[in-house]
Amino acid sequence: MFDFVSPFKLRDRGIMGMNQRNFSYIGRYNDRALYPNVDDKLKTKNLAIDCGIAVPDLLGVVRFQFEVNRVFEILENHNGFCIKPAKGSGGKGILVILKTDENGYMKASGDYVPREEVVRHITNILAGLFSLGGAADVAVIEALIQFDPTFKGLSHEGVPDIRIIIFQGYPMMAMLRLATHASDGKANLHQGAVGVGIDIATGKAKRAVQFDRPITHHPDTDKSFADVAIGNWDRMLNLAAGCYEMSGLKYLGADIVLDKEKGPLVLELNARPGLAIQIANGMGMLPRLKHIETIDHRRIASIEDRVAYAKSHFND
Amino acid sequence: MTSRTPFLIIVFALIVTGISSIYYRHVEMGVPLTAGEQIDIWQIEAEIEFTGKNEPVNAKLTLPKDPKFELVDEFTASPAYGVHVFREEDKSEVVWSKRQVQGKQTLYYQASYKRAINPEKEPAPAEDIVADVWSEPYQSSAQTLLNHAIEKSGNQQFLVLQVLNIIKTDNQNVALLLSKYSKTEVFVQLMQMAKVPAMMVSGLVLEDSRRNQQLIPLLKVYINNGWQMFNVENGELGNDLPILVWQQNSPSLLDLVGGRNSKVVFSISHSTQSALQEANSSATKGDFFDFGLYHLPIDEQNLFKGILLLPIGALVVVFLRVIIGLKCSGTFMPILIATSFIQTELINGVVGFLLIVSVGLVIRSYLSHLNLLLVSRISAVVIVVIGIIVLFTVVAFRMGLTEALTITFFPMIIMAWTIERMSILWEEEGGKEVLIQGGGSLIVAVIAYLMMDNYLIRHWAFNFLGVHALIMAAVLLMGQYTGYRLLELHRFKPLAED
Numbered sequence: 001m002f003d004f005v006s007p008f009k010l011r012d013r014g015i016m017g018m019n020q021r022n023f024s025y026i027g028r029y030n031d032r033a034l035y036p037n038v039d040d041k042l043k044t045k046n047l048a049i050d051c052g053i054a055v056p057d058l059l060g061v062v063r064f065q066f067e068v069n070r071v072f073e074i075l076e077n078h079n080g081f082c083i084k085p086a087k088g089s090g091g092k093g094i095l096v097i098l099k100t101d102e103n104g105y106m107k108a109s110g111d112y113v114p115r116e117e118v119v120r121h122i123t124n125i126l127a128g129l130f131s132l133g134g135a136a137d138v139a140v141i142e143a144l145i146q147f148d149p150t151f152k153g154l155s156h157e158g159v160p161d162i163r164i165i166i167f168q169g170y171p172m173m174a175m176l177r178l179a180t181h182a183s184d185g186k187a188n189l190h191q192g193a194v195g196v197g198i199d200i201a202t203g204k205a206k207r208a209v210q211f212d213r214p215i216t217h218h219p220d221t222d223k224s225f226a227d228v229a230i231g232n233w234d235r236m237l238n239l240a241a242g243c244y245e246m247s248g249l250k251y252l253g254a255d256i257v258l259d260k261e262k263g264p265l266v267l268e269l270n271a272r273p274g275l276a277i278q279i280a281n282g283m284g285m286l287p288r289l290k291h292i293e294t295i296d297h298r299r300i301a302s303i304e305d306r307v308a309y310a311k312s313h314f315n316d
Numbered sequence: 317m318t319s320r321t322p323f324l325i326i327v328f329a330l331i332v333t334g335i336s337s338i339y340y341r342h343v344e345m346g347v348p349l350t351a352g353e354q355i356d357i358w359q360i361e362a363e364i365e366f367t368g369k370n371e372p373v374n375a376k377l378t379l380p381k382d383p384k385f386e387l388v389d390e391f392t393a394s395p396a397y398g399v400h401v402f403r404e405e406d407k408s409e410v411v412w413s414k415r416q417v418q419g420k421q422t423l424y425y426q427a428s429y430k431r432a433i434n435p436e437k438e439p440a441p442a443e444d445i446v447a448d449v450w451s452e453p454y455q456s457s458a459q460t461l462l463n464h465a466i467e468k469s470g471n472q473q474f475l476v477l478q479v480l481n482i483i484k485t486d487n488q489n490v491a492l493l494l495s496k497y498s499k500t501e502v503f504v505q506l507m508q509m510a511k512v513p514a515m516m517v518s519g520l521v522l523e524d525s526r527r528n529q530q531l532i533p534l535l536k537v538y539i540n541n542g543w544q545m546f547n548v549e550n551g552e553l554g555n556d557l558p559i560l561v562w563q564q565n566s567p568s569l570l571d572l573v574g575g576r577n578s579k580v581v582f583s584i585s586h587s588t589q590s591a592l593q594e595a596n597s598s599a600t601k602g603d604f605f606d607f608g609l610y611h612l613p614i615d616e617q618n619l620f621k622g623i624l625l626l627p628i629g630a631l632v633v634v635f636l637r638v639i640i641g642l643k644c645s646g647t648f649m650p651i652l653i654a655t656s657f658i659q660t661e662l663i664n665g666v667v668g669f670l671l672i673v674s675v676g677l678v679i680r681s682y683l684s685h686l687n688l689l690l691v692s693r694i695s696a697v698v699i700v701v702i703g704i705i706v707l708f709t710v711v712a713f714r715m716g717l718t719e720a721l722t723i724t725f726f727p728m729i730i731m732a733w734t735i736e737r738m739s740i741l742w743e744e745e746g747g748k749e750v751l752i753q754g755g756g757s758l759i760v761a762v763i764a765y766l767m768m769d770n771y772l773i774r775h776w777a778f779n780f781l782g783v784h785a786l787i788m789a790a791v792l793l794m795g796q797y798t799g800y801r802l803l804e805l806h807r808f809k810p811l812a813e814d
Contacts, residue, residue, distance in 0.1 A: 004805040009812045011800075017808075019638060020798040092740075127691065129740060184746065191745060212807055279811055 014284030016275060025289065029168075029250035030271050037247045038269035042086040042140055044247075051246040054239060054265045056082075056257075057143035068122050071141060072115070075100065080144035083118070085125040085137045091186055093130030095121050096144070096159075109157055109184075145265065148258040150231055155179050156220040159257055161187050162198065162230060162264075164237070165273055165285070166252045168297060169244035170310045171237045172288045174198040175280040176230065180210065181220045187255075194218060195280030196225050201315030203233025209279050236264040237307045243269055245303075288314055323792070330789040337782030346433040346595040351775035354588040355430055357388060358522045360560070361583045362425045366575035368417030373574035377425055379408040380520075382561040383436045388594070390427035397423065417574060429560060430594065441513035441538050447505065454496060457489040462506050472512055473539050476546075479506050483548065499548045500533045513538035518563040519545070524586035531562050531569060531582070592779060609781070622655065624777045627787045629654050629764040636760050638794045641801025644756035645737050652730050653757065654764035659725035662765060666758070668708070668726065673754070675704050676735035677742070684739070698732040705731075 010017070016025075036043055048055045059081060060074040075081055079100060085093040095118070097105045104112040122139045124130065131137040151160045158179025165173045175195045182192030189195045194215065197206040205228035208215050217224050230236065240254045243266060253273025256264050278284055291313065301309070341347045346355075362377060379401070392399045397412040412423050449455055465478040483490060483499055493502045500516055507514035518531035535546040545559065563569055572578045609620060629651035636642040644650050657665035679700050683693055705726065734757075742750045767773055776783050800808075 003809065004802070005809040005812045007800045007805060010805065010808055013812055015800075015808050015811055017798070017800040017804045018641065019801060023796065023798045191749075209810070213810060279808065282811060284811070 010284070014286035015278055016285045016289070018275060020286075021272075021275060025167075025251045026272055030252075031248065034248045035271055038249065038252070038271050039089070040086050041084060041088070041268065042138060044269055045140070047246050048266060051242065053242050053246055054262060056145060056259070056265050056267065059141040059143055061086075061141070062122055062126070062139040065123065065126055068119055068126075071118070071122060071139075074141055078143065082142045082144055083121060083125070084140050084142065085130040086140050087128075087131035087135065087137045088125075089131075091188055093121075093125055098144070145257045145267075146260040148231070148260050150258065151178070153221045153223040154218060154225075154228065156181055156218070158183070158187060158193075161267055162236065162256045162258070163273065163277060164240040164254050164256065165277060166240055166244050166254060167289055167292050168250050168295070169241055169301070169303075170292050170295075170306045171200060171240045172292065172310065172314065173277050173281055173285055174200055175277045176205070176228065178218065180218070182210075189274070189276040189280070194225075195276055196228060197277075197281035197283075198230060199316050200237070201311045203230040203236070205229065206316060207280070207282050209276075212276070212279050214282075230258070232258070232263055234307065237310070238303055239264050239266060241303045241306050241310075247271075283316075323796070327789045327792050330785045330792070334782040334785035334789065337785070338780045341780050341782070343434065346591065347779050348591040348595070351592065351771050353591040355591040355594055357428050357430050357587050357589050357594075358385075358558075358560070359426065359428045359585045359587065360520065360522075363581050363583070364423040364425070364570060364578065365420065365581075366572055366578035367420050368575055370416060370418045371574045373412070373414050373417040373421070373572070375412045375423060375573075375575065375578075376571040377410050377412075377423075377580070378563055378569050378571075379403075379410060379425075379427075380429075380560055380562040381406075381408060381564065382519075383438055384432055384558075385429040385560055386432040388428040388430055390425070393424040393426070394422075421575065431558070438543050440541070445508050445511050445513060447508035450505065454493055457492050458502070458505055458509065461487070461489050461493075462509050465506070466510065475510060476507070476512065476537055476539055479503060479510075480546065480548070498533070500535055503535055503546075503548050507537060515564065517545075517561050518569065519559040519561045520582055520584070522558045522560055522584055522586070524584065527581075527583040529582040529584060530580075534559070534561070536561075536564075592775075609778075621774070621778050622658075624781075624784070625655070625658075625768040625774065626651055627784050628768050628773060628777055631787050631790060632764040632767055633760055634791050634794050636763065638797055639801060641803035642756050642760060643753050644760045645734075645741070645753045646757070649730065649734065650757045650760035651764055652727065653734075653761035654768055656726050656730065657761065657765040658769055662762065662769075665726075665765070666762065669731075669758070671708065672701060672704050672726065672731050673735055673738065676701055676731065677739050679704075680735050680739045681742075684743075694732060694736055697735055698728055701728055701731045701735065 037047060038044055042061060045055050045058055047053075059078055060071065062068060062071055071083075075097075080096075080098045082097070083095045088094065096108045097113075097118075098108055099106050104114050105118060106112050125137055125139040128136045145159055147155075147159050154160060154176075155178040160176060160178045162174060162176050164171050175197050177187040177189065178194040178196065179187050180192055180194055184191065187193045189209075189212075192211060194208055194210045196208040198204070199206055205225050208225040210219060216226070236256055236258075239256060243252060243254045244250070247269055249269075249271050251271075251273075253270035254266055255268040255270065257267050259265050275285075295309075342349060364375060364377060366373075366375070390401070392401075392410060392412075394412050397414045399410065399412050401410045402408060410425055450458060461482055462479075465475055465482055469475040469478045480503070483503060490502075497505070504514050504516055514535060514537045517534050517536050519534045520529060520531055532547065533549060535548050536543045537546065538544075545561075570578055570580050609617065612620070630648075633644075633647055633650055637644070637647075653669065656669075659665075660668060676697065680693075680697055683696055683700075686693075688696065705728075734754075738750050738754055741753060
């Protein structure tokens with residue numbers, strides 16, 4: 001537990017710490033007035049639709065307590081769905097229902113929940129239980145992702161997603177996040193999900209970590225990460241880079257899922273993306289951040305130009 | 317980065333303000349650096365006795381004027397007399413007066429003195445000294461003695477010692493002079509003839525529980541750029557007993573009109589007093605650095621003693637989060653928990669906190685099944701927490717565990733909110749995260765408590781408000797710290813090793 005590494009060594013490797021992220025990047029580049037664009041998922045969704053960014057379908061919104069029962073009308077037409085708080089953070093308060101049948105609503109874990117559970121969950125969302133600062137919230141009902149068979153056997157009990165960090169519109173570092181039994185179907189690395197570093201240039205896996213330590217095989221399915229490659233990588237990078245114009249934030253994390261039919265969809269944006277991506281990639285972010293800072297940003301580069309630039313400069 | 321300059325100016329200004337205010341409070345006002353420091357207070361009572369001649373009386377007592385001592389308070393006791401205290405630049409006196417006085421009278425003047433914190437330096441004497449010329453044969457005897465002494469001494473200091481020695485001998489010139497003058501007078505005359513500034517003063521030896529004391533004649537000689545005192549009549553001065561100079565350049569101690577057989581005697585007693593209390597009570601109102609905190613009612617002062625500890629807690633929280641990287645839930649909550657620990661004492665506090673939170677978590681998990689709205693659920697948790705506290709208190713009292721009674725000091729809302737946050741965390745992130753964040757909060761709270769409970773830190777936080785400017789500067793500086801947190805050195809270790 002108490003073995004430390006020299007801070008100079010970390011600095012040499014270009015690893016960014018939390019204080020530097022907060023002060024030198026988030027604080028300096030992200031205008032606080034723009035935070036609602038990413039903190040309010042309903043707003044994000046509407047912005048994305050306006051900007052032509054692909055997102056999962058919006059099935060409905062529950063704004064008031066008396067509307068709660070209406071959710072079942074919406075749900076009747078859709079088998080699987082996902083209920084999330086518009087202002088939730090860190091994946092809190094997301095209820096994923098895979099299918100409905102006579103037993104009730106089946107969660108991703110295979111457990112059934114009764115109708116009352118769904119009502120209670122929405123009630124909690126409306127009361128602000130999961131939102132930042134406990135503000136009153138709305139519940140967003142989204143279509144379920146039919147996740148791409150590429151990731152079969154890689155993600156256990158949960159949807160895999162790809163986190164891409166975008167700085168000044170340039171996709172800069174990426175990782176694939178795979179749920180494990182330990183993470184209880186969640187894709188957050190600190191809860192035990194596996195992070196697989198992805199080469200920006202090729203979309204191929206570099207290395208994988210769980211609990212900040214390197215691993216080579218998925219702990220639950222024992223599948224090797226060595227030949228993981230993300231299909232449609234260019235489209236994914238373009239989608240991620242487009243989130244810069246859409247949100248206005250200069251330092252940004254985009255969580256993208258790969259849908260079987262619709263291709264890459266932006267699931268969530270994050271104005272304060274974590275630092276575990278460095279561990280998954282086995283490298284620090286600072287050299288790339290500093291590189292992008294030296295680019296002359298007065299001439300506005302198109303999304304395609306930025307992606308091409310990133311692919312040629314950030315290959316490992 | 318131009319935006320850094322004003323920031324650095326603010327930080328610099330805070331540091332300067334902080335340090336200068338601490339310096340001022342300590343050096344100028346004498347607020348001690350440690351709590352419980354005591355200072356010596358000398359209480360001196362002058363008792364004046366005389367017999368009235370059935371006519372108006374005017375009694376003037378010269379008051380001490382010694383830059384090495386500071387007056388703490390004074391009062392006079394003298395029935396049916398009109399009393400005035402005159403304080404002037406070069407002379408202070410108290411005057412009693414009465415229209416018609418007959419028989420034996422006793423007047424009292426009482427004053428408390430303490431050593432001056434930073435005594436004013438006594439002015440250097442005037443350059444040109446003109447010695448009186450004594451009548452013969454005294455003048456020539458004095459001259460002989462002086463020549464003798466000058467011959468045997470290299471500088472002023474040795475001259476003074478030499479003269480002191482000569483006066484003690486039974487030299488015939490000395491004997492002649494002493495037949496007319498006192499030793500002190502002879503000494504002053506010799507010094508003045510040698511152009512060494514010297515004067516006669518009267519002082520009081522401050523010794524505890526002495527009664528019927530008289531002023532003793534003393535000599536002040538200016539050597540090596542400072543006044544030095546000598547007792548010529550009775551030899552050396554004891555270094556251990558302080559001497560209060562009462563009279564200097566003033567004609568008489570007591571100037572009495574309308575009475576006879578006058579006598580002044582002194583009694584002295586020594587006491588100690590809290591240096592802090594003394595410094596604050598002597599602080600002039602409207603003092604720039606004290607902001608009137610010490611003139612508030614005691615209740616409010618005690619309130620501020622608590623509030624002024626919060627910045628210490630905040631500093632601890634900022635340090636542990638920014639520099640160490642400890643996770644805790646909320647920023648202010650650990651400080652509030654720490655303030656409750658101050659009420660409950662540490663062990664009782666931690667045990668009570670853990671008991672209430674864990675029982676609360678269990679009950680709250682049941683409440684969550686009741687499908688309540690959030691607001692009513694939190695309210696229900698508050699009520700349950702009160703119930704738990706009542707239950708624990710009653711059970712503990714029955715079992716004779718009086719320490720557990722301090723559990724009642726926990727602020728209800730903090731406990732309820734902690735339970736609420738922890739149970740959300742439990743549902744969302746699992747028990748492990750509850751342990752990490754809850755444990756982190758508890759560690760931060762305990763460290764903050766240990767700092768806030770330290771008697772020295774408490775003393776500083778309340779008595780040196782400049783400390784808060786320094787804390788502010790430290791918090792601002794840490795807000796600019798972009799280096800690694802200590803725990804990140806562990807977290808990113810695998811990255812540095814490949």
